[in-house]
Amino acid sequence: MAKINTIAELKKLREDLLGAAQAKAGKPLVNVSLATCSVASGGRDVLAAMQAEATALGLDVEFMQSGCMTVCFAEPTVEVTLPGKDPVTFGYLDAEKAKILVQKYIKDGELIDGVIPVGYERIVL
C-alpha cells in the first residue's frame, strides 16, 4: 500500500477512488450488511446465495460488505444500486429470498417485498 506523503496526495487519492467507483457504475452494486448482528441473522448466507445466483444467471454484479445498516428489525439487509438508479435497501432476507432478489430486481428491475424506506439524511463529507 503506497504511503500518503502530503495532504494533496490524500485529496488526489480520493478523487481517483471516486473516479474508479464512477467507472464501475455501469454494474449493479450489492452492499451486504455484515456486522455482528447481521451475520448472526444470516447475512453471510444471503451474500453467498446472491453470489451463486448471479453467477448462475451470468450477471456481472459487484459485491461489497459493509457494517451495520441500523435496521436490526429487518436483518439480514442488503442495499442494491442498479445503474442510474437510487440505492434500494431490502430487508427480511434469507437465502431463498436473496435468490429471488437477484432474479427479479437485479436482473429485471422488478421490486420485491421487504423494501426499507429511507428515513434519514446522511451527511457526506
Next chain:
Amino acid sequence: MAEKKQLRIATRNSGFIDPENIDSYIAAGGYLGLAKCLGEMTPEAVIDLMKASGIRGRGGAGFPTGVKWGFAAKYASDTKYVVCNADEGDPGAFMDRAILEGDPHSVLEAMAIGAYAIGGNKGTIYIRAEYPMAIDRLKIAIEQAEAKGVIGKNIMGSDFSFDLDIKYGAGAFVCGEETALINSMEGNRGEPYTKPPFPAEAGYWDKPTIVNNVETLASIPAIIVKGAEWFNGIGTETSKGTKVFALAGKINNVGLIEVPMGITLQEVIMEVGGGVRNGKKFKAVQTGGPSGGALTYKDLDVKIDYESLVACQSMMGSGGMIVMDEDDCMVAIAKFFVEFTMEETCGKCTPCRIGSKRIYEALDKITMGQGSLEDIEKLKLLSVAIKDTALCGLGQTMPNPVLSTMRVFEDEYTAHVVDKKCPAGVCSDLLEFIVVDEKCVGCTLCARVCPVDCIGGKVKEVHVIDQAACIKCGACLDKCKFDAIIKQ
C-alpha cells in the same frame, strides 16, 4: 415512517462503506478532517472549533468535549494520551459496536485529531473482549492506516506523529467510568478513584489524558470538515448535534437511530420507531440504561436533550432506549436494573456496595407483596442519599430507575404494598390464576400440564385451582384453548 426524521453524522458511513478497506473510507471523505487540522489549523484552533461546535460527550454525563481537550492541552508533558472508551456496557445499547464495526477509521481519525489538539502522540482504544468483530476490524483499520501513513510517524508529511494500540477489557460495567477505565488499562482493579486530579491533568500512567466515547469521536471528523457553525445549528440551545439511540424492547423498528437533539419522545417512539409492538399501549422507555430512568407516556412531548432527561430523573447515558408497554411492571423494571448495578458495583464505596443491595432487597420485598408504605418512603430516602454520597457515576446514578419510576408510577408501587396487586400482571407472587366457571368445558388439559398437580376436577366438569399449592407458572393459562383461565 415520517420522511427524514433522522440525520446521520456519527453513523454517516456505517452500512455504506467497506470497514475493512481504508480506500472505501478515504473515498467517503475520510482523513480530510485530520488533513485540515494538520495543514490549516493550529492545535488551539482545533480546540476552539470543538468548543464552538458545542459537542458534548456521548457516553454519559455530557461534558463538553472541547473543554475537556482544552484542559489536557494546558498541562505540559512529554507524553499525553487519547483514550477511546469503547467499553459499551448498558443493557440494550449497541451503537458503539455498530460504529466500530461499520466505520472504524472515523474513530482512529478523531483520536489523531484529539492528539494533535492536546499536544499528544499516543492513543489507546479500550474495548471489551466480547466484541470480537469490532476488535478485528479495528486491528485491520490500524494496520491499513499505518501502511497508508495517516497514522504513525510524520503523518502526511507533517511533523505530527501518532501511535495507536488496543487494550481489552473483561466486560465490567464500572470500567466505562473513566477513572476505573484508566485503572483497568494500567492492569489494576477496575475501581474508580476520586477526582481531582482529573484525567486531563494526570490520567493514564499519570500523564494528561483525554477519554472520549466512540460516538463522540465518530462525529468529530465531520465537525472539523463541515465546521462548528454547521454542527451547532443542529439541536437545542444546550445540546448540539445528533444522538444515536439504540431502540430495543417492545417497539416495531428495533435498531439504531440517529436523530437531532431536541426531537420529542413522541417522534422517536411513534414515528422513527414505528410505534409499540402488537398495537399495545406505550407505557415508558428506559433511557440511559441502568444509570438512567424511565420517560413515560406523560413525557411524550419532552424534547430529548441532556437537561430535559435529567429533569425527568433520567440521563442521556450512552443512548440505550428500552421500550415498555402496558404489560410491563415498573417496580419489576426498577428491580431488574438495580439488580444489574448491584452485581456490577465494584464495592469500593459503601453507599453503592451496600446501598444497591438494600434497594434491591426493598424492591424484591415489594414485588413479593411483603412491602409496606414505610418501605416506599425508606426507598426514596435511601435513593436520594446514595445519589448524594456515592463515589462515581455508577453509584450516583444507580437509584435513578427507582426515582424516575416513582415520579410517575407511585400508584403502582402503592398497589403492590397496599392492595397486594401487580397492576401489570407481572409480579407472580401477587397474581392468582383462576378458572372462569362459565368458560371451562372440563377438557382436563390444564390439570395435565400443571407441574405441581394443583388443578382438580373431573372430565366435563369445571376445574378448580388450589391457590395454596399453585406456583403461578402460567402453564395452564398458556394451554387453555377456551380462555377459561385468567390471571389477576
